[in-house]
Amino acid sequence: MKRGRAGRPEKPISRELKSNAQLAAFLRKRRAAGDWTYEEVAEQSDGLSRQTLQRAAAGGMTVPSWPVVSAFIRATSPLRETDVELERATKTALDLWRKARYEQRQKTMSRRPEPPVLALVRSEADLAAVLVELYERSGAPSMKTMERRAGGLGILPHSTAHRIVTRKTLPYTLVQFDAFLNACDVPMKRRDPWYAMWARVVGMHPIELKSELAKLHASPPSEGRVRSIADTPARGFLANAA
Known part of the structure; x- marks a missing residue:
């Protein structure tokens, strides 16, 4: 991916949802590591717009969809990043995203009794x-x-x-x-x-x-069985698992 200007300083991450703020910080760190603009990331992200990517890294009460997060991770993958490193980054993002989704739904849905162990x-x-x-x-x-x-x-x-x-x-x-x-x-x-x-x-x-x-x-696994990280298309193991 072509390197570019970092662009204007971003607004501070909204911390209404702690887990979503952590996810946003992780995405921003990926982008900053390559010194890429959101326009450049968008060019590599399967048709996502700059605005969509910026919202994904903004925090707040709106948690981005997993396809947006996974596309962000792939689009900010430097050429030197190995398949193992990309898989690790994807797994980290998935863990953060799931926590953010859980926290968001807990705040917006009626409370449930604590389930037993x-x-x-x-x-x-x-x-x-x-x-x-x-x-x-x-x-x-x-x-x-x-x-x-x-x-x-x-x-x-x-x-x-x-x-x-x-x-x-x-x-x-x-x-x-x-x-x-x-x-x-x-x-x-x-x-x-x-x-x-x-x-x-x-x-x-x-x-x-x-x-x-x-x-x-x-029994042999069914043809439809997905063993990838949350259906994420990527390189190496993840690509074969999709």
Whole structure:
């Protein structure tokens, strides 16, 4: 990317949402590191305007969409940045964005009771509460995004995902529960407590759970399964995962 003038000094970051201010600061740091103007960043960001990029790095109560944030990260990637470094920057931005989305929604939505920790979940009501919290912590993705991340057609229809996050139903099969974890981007290495919690609520014996998980994970991944960081197209691993 061509280097350019830094432009006029930016207005101070609005700190109405602490997490969104942290995200804005991270984006500004990326841009400043290359000494690029917003016009130059816009030229590299798949059609986003200078104004959209400036708003993304402004803070305040409006959290930018993840596609805007991920485009900002890619557009400010210097030629010397490795795939690993870009992936790390994308992961940092995603963590900040999810926290900002969570904080924003907590301020604008009616308060929910604090969900129990996984080890204390015993009832369907408890399960419903922790699944809603998981959804919110994952950035509250759209139902169509959840359906796409979940895997093949029909594994977690967007209508079913909506009923789960609005506490109108629960994932009563292991396949559907696993699909919900996929949709919320829960890393595989952190899923054991989630599986144990679900089995406890639906009454599945640990031995049966182990057997069913072995069969589930022995199956080849569905064509629609997304293993990238929040569906982010990028280089290297991220490009192959999209």
